[in-house]
Amino acid sequence: MNIADIKMDNRKRIYSYLREQGQATKQEIAYHLQLSLPTVTQNLTYLSELGLISCENKVVNRAGGRNPVAYSYIPDARVAIGLDITRHHIKSIVIDLDGQIIKYVYRRKDYQRNDDYLKILAGEVENIIAMAGLEREKILGVGIAVPGLIDRTGEYVYDGRVIDNDGMTRAEFAKYMNLKTKLIHDSAAAGFSEIIRSPDxxxxxxxxxxxxxxxxxxxxxxxxxxxxxxxxxxxxxxxxxxxxxxxxxxxxxxxxxxxxxxxxxxxxxxxxxxxxxxxxxxxxxxxxxxxxxxxxxxxxxxxxxxxxxxxxxxxxxxxxxxxxxxxxxxxxxxxxxxxxxxxxxxxxCRNKMEAIASGAALHFVQEFLDTALETTD
Ligand SMILES: [Zn+2]
Structure with a gap:
C-alpha cells in the first residue's frame, strides 16, 4: 500500500469502528486500532465535516476529571430511497446507512407506459420525503427497481416484457425526479438486500x-x-x-x-x-x-x-x-x-415485503460506503 492507500484505510477503519461501536473516544479508537492520536484526530475532523459523526461530552468520567469527548456514528447521516415498480403497485422506502427502514409506503397503482405514470412515480418520491421529514441534501439517490433486464450501462431496460417497459430509459423513469437515480433489475435488488443482511x-x-x-x-x-x-x-x-x-x-x-x-x-x-x-x-x-x-x-x-x-x-x-x-x-x-x-x-428470504425496494435503495448506500471516504485531502 502506498501512503494514500494507508490514509484511506485508516479513515475507513475509524469509520467502521464507530459504526460497530456506536460511540467511542479518540483515545479508545487510537488504542483499539493501533493508530496515533494525531491520525485519529485528523480523520475524526474529516468525518465530522462530512456530517457522518457527531461529538459530544457524553462519557461519564467517574474519576472526576475532565469528561473526554465521545464521537458517535450517525446512522441517518445519509439516507436512500428505493422504488419497487410492478404491474399493480408502487412501493417506496427510505433506509438509513445501516439499511434500517425509516419509512415504507405501499400504493396500489397499475403500471402504465405514459407521462402521467412518470409524474405519479415522482409524486411517490416527494410523498415519502415529506412523510419521513427528510433533508434533501442527505438523500443519496433513488434506486428504481423494475421487472425486466437492465443493460450493463444501467441506462435502459434491455428486455422488459413483464410490464411493457422494453427499451425504457433510466432518464425516462426519472423524468420528474430531481434526484440522482439508478435503474435496477428487481430480482437483483431483492437478492442484494438478502445477501447484504446475511453475513454468513x-x-x-x-x-x-x-x-x-x-x-x-x-x-x-x-x-x-x-x-x-x-x-x-x-x-x-x-x-x-x-x-x-x-x-x-x-x-x-x-x-x-x-x-x-x-x-x-x-x-x-x-x-x-x-x-x-x-x-x-x-x-x-x-x-x-x-x-x-x-x-x-x-x-x-x-x-x-x-x-x-x-x-x-x-x-x-x-x-x-x-x-x-x-x-x-x-x-x-x-x-x-x-x-x-x-x-x-x-x-x-428475510425481507418479506420490501426486499426489492430496500435492495434498490441499498445500492446507493453501498456505493456511498465504498466511495464517500475516498476523497483525498
Ligand atoms: Zn420461458
Missing amino acids: IHNACYVSLGSSIGGSVFIHDKAYLGDGLFSCEFGHLNLVPDGLPCYCGQKGCFDPYCNSEVLSNQANGDLFTFFDRLNNGDEKLRKIWDTYLDHLATLITEIRMMFGSSIIIGGDIGSFIDKYMPQLQAKIDKKSPFSEKSARFLYP
Missing part, C-alpha cells in the same frame, strides 16, 4: 417467485451477471418438454408452473386468500399447493446442482414459505443425487 452467506442464488420468476446469483458477495445478461433467469429453465406456454414464447418453462399466479388465480388473484384457505384445510388448494411444491423442489434441486451454493426463496411466495419449509425440504431431499439435506443450504 457469501455464495447464493436468490430465486424470486412472483407473478414471473426471476433470480440473481452472488459469488463472494458480488452479483454475477454473466456475459449475456440472462444469468439467473431460472424461470426459463425447462421443466416439461413441450409443456405449458411461457410468456417468453417457449413451452414448458418453470415460469408457468411456479409463478405466484398459479396460486393466486385460485383465490381471486389474492395470495393472502390462497394461503388463508389452504391453512383452513381447503382440499383442492392443498393438492394445487402440493403440486406447486413438487415443481419448486425440482427447480431448487437443479439450481443446487448447477451452483452448489446457498439458495434463498424470495419474491411473493418467499413471504409465505416459512411455514412450509419442512414440506418443501422433504421433497427436495428425496431428489438429491448426493443424499444431502436441503436444510443446510435452503433458506426463506
Whole structure:
C-alpha cells in the first residue's frame, strides 16, 4: 500500500469502528486500532465535516476529571430511497446507512407506459420525503427497481416484457425526479438486500417467485451477471418438454408452473386468500399447493446442482414459505443425487415485503460506503 492507500484505510477503519461501536473516544479508537492520536484526530475532523459523526461530552468520567469527548456514528447521516415498480403497485422506502427502514409506503397503482405514470412515480418520491421529514441534501439517490433486464450501462431496460417497459430509459423513469437515480433489475435488488443482511452467506442464488420468476446469483458477495445478461433467469429453465406456454414464447418453462399466479388465480388473484384457505384445510388448494411444491423442489434441486451454493426463496411466495419449509425440504431431499439435506443450504428470504425496494435503495448506500471516504485531502 502506498501512503494514500494507508490514509484511506485508516479513515475507513475509524469509520467502521464507530459504526460497530456506536460511540467511542479518540483515545479508545487510537488504542483499539493501533493508530496515533494525531491520525485519529485528523480523520475524526474529516468525518465530522462530512456530517457522518457527531461529538459530544457524553462519557461519564467517574474519576472526576475532565469528561473526554465521545464521537458517535450517525446512522441517518445519509439516507436512500428505493422504488419497487410492478404491474399493480408502487412501493417506496427510505433506509438509513445501516439499511434500517425509516419509512415504507405501499400504493396500489397499475403500471402504465405514459407521462402521467412518470409524474405519479415522482409524486411517490416527494410523498415519502415529506412523510419521513427528510433533508434533501442527505438523500443519496433513488434506486428504481423494475421487472425486466437492465443493460450493463444501467441506462435502459434491455428486455422488459413483464410490464411493457422494453427499451425504457433510466432518464425516462426519472423524468420528474430531481434526484440522482439508478435503474435496477428487481430480482437483483431483492437478492442484494438478502445477501447484504446475511453475513454468513457469501455464495447464493436468490430465486424470486412472483407473478414471473426471476433470480440473481452472488459469488463472494458480488452479483454475477454473466456475459449475456440472462444469468439467473431460472424461470426459463425447462421443466416439461413441450409443456405449458411461457410468456417468453417457449413451452414448458418453470415460469408457468411456479409463478405466484398459479396460486393466486385460485383465490381471486389474492395470495393472502390462497394461503388463508389452504391453512383452513381447503382440499383442492392443498393438492394445487402440493403440486406447486413438487415443481419448486425440482427447480431448487437443479439450481443446487448447477451452483452448489446457498439458495434463498424470495419474491411473493418467499413471504409465505416459512411455514412450509419442512414440506418443501422433504421433497427436495428425496431428489438429491448426493443424499444431502436441503436444510443446510435452503433458506426463506428475510425481507418479506420490501426486499426489492430496500435492495434498490441499498445500492446507493453501498456505493456511498465504498466511495464517500475516498476523497483525498
Ligand atoms: Zn420461458
